[in-house]
Amino acid sequence: MISISNVSKQYKGSAKPALNNVSLEVEKGDFVFLVGASGSGKSSLMRLMLREDVPTKGSVHVLGENLVGIPSRRVPFFRRRLGVVFQDFRLLPNKTVAQNVAFSLEVIGKSQGFIQEAIPEVLRLVGLDGKADRLPSELSGGEQQRVALARAIVNKPALLLADEPTGNLDPSTSQDIMALIERINLAGTTVIMATHDRGIVDRLKKRVVELKDGEIIRDQVGGSY
């Protein structure tokens, strides 16, 4: 599913590498927490898996694609096969819930028929039925993240990358979002989630990969923060 080996990433203008000789294997259906302080390299690692960046050294394989050698015109097609959510939701403020999800399908050329069918289904799945015509500004933070999750999974991706999805949410809302992400994982989607939230990591008892100064210092199954 994901195979990262001996990856280093050096940004221009900084002396220390953001990632230093990192190797990581993730199997299909896994749920992995990426933990570590700010600047430990979590985001850099996520960016490599999204092919927003290429490593300075080493190889990155995600969903069977070699992300170092992939030609840039095939990157969009690679990204269609995974879902992404962020701390800041990244919704379009002038589009309704349904339009936000529909937008991501329209721009990859899905038919109107498919979109009409898929949207109510995915909104029900994330617990937003009845709110299809609301604007993001009329929703709570938790509901906005549900919209983002709906957009991420509407295409039934094999992999979900979540970069601090609960970072802007209060603890009880975070729990609801985590329950949803767990459900997505149980349905067969591999989940990689970068987080700072100690409570969530400790409670879920999933595989934990800890980064420090760009190196993996712990990779523990059923671990805590």
Next chain:
Amino acid sequence: MKFVFSEIAQGFRRNLSMVVSVVLVTFISLTFVGTASLLQMQIGQMKNYWYDRAQVAVYMCSDVSAADVCPQGEASEDLKASVQDKLESSTLSEYIDKYYFENHDQAYQTFQAQFEGNAVAKYVTANQLNETFWVKLKDSTQSQIITESFTGVAGVEEVRDQRSYLDQIFSILNAASLAAIGIATLMLFSAALLISTTIRLSAFSRRRELGIMRLVGASNFYIQLPFILEGVLAATIGSVLAGGAVLAIVQFFVQGYLAERLPFTSFVGLTDGLLVVPMLIAAGIVLAALASGLAIRRYLRI
């Protein structure tokens, strides 16, 4: 496709002033290009017309000719006859379409008619004006033959090809059209820069959408197409306006004004104008596509 068009409409609304300036700059610069190419066509047409009528003048010596060329003064009847014989001779006559002799009185009449109202017409007398053999060649480019045959011949003051006067006029017109092309090139360059700035602004105001499109895997073509079409559409409006302006210049200025005042000159007409218009529109579209394509490619790295 519906999505692409709604994106373009949104882009136009969002930076209307920039779109208007793109339209205007392409309009003006392409009008310059169009006018310059019409001027080139005009020069070509006038060359054809006038070169065809250009004659070679063999000026005979007169009383007032300089002594070093005409030591004998006014050319005698014998000298004139020998020049005429030479023009009639088999070596020269095959190049000559026709020729005629203009004596002092005829030259005086022509001069008075040409300089009517001018002060010089009062002072000139008939015997100051040369008697002249006007030679019309079958091929006006072969004036060299006449020049070589008669230069230095006794009684001949000077041999002059009228084309040399025309060449001066044409080189002035040519310089004018080159200047217009130069200005047009500068303006087209600024149009290209303006288009790419507009596209960049447009992309910046849509960066949220663009970010999401990239995340969910919209293809590059799909992301870039609305921007390129936005630039192309604005430039197309400008080039259509420029085409209209060029046709209006031909119809109302050249045909309506110049042609009426200068009836003996043939001017470019609407058919020539209609040749230029598609060229302008194509130039506008290609320029805009390149400028906005490059701009968006640099702005939207994957």
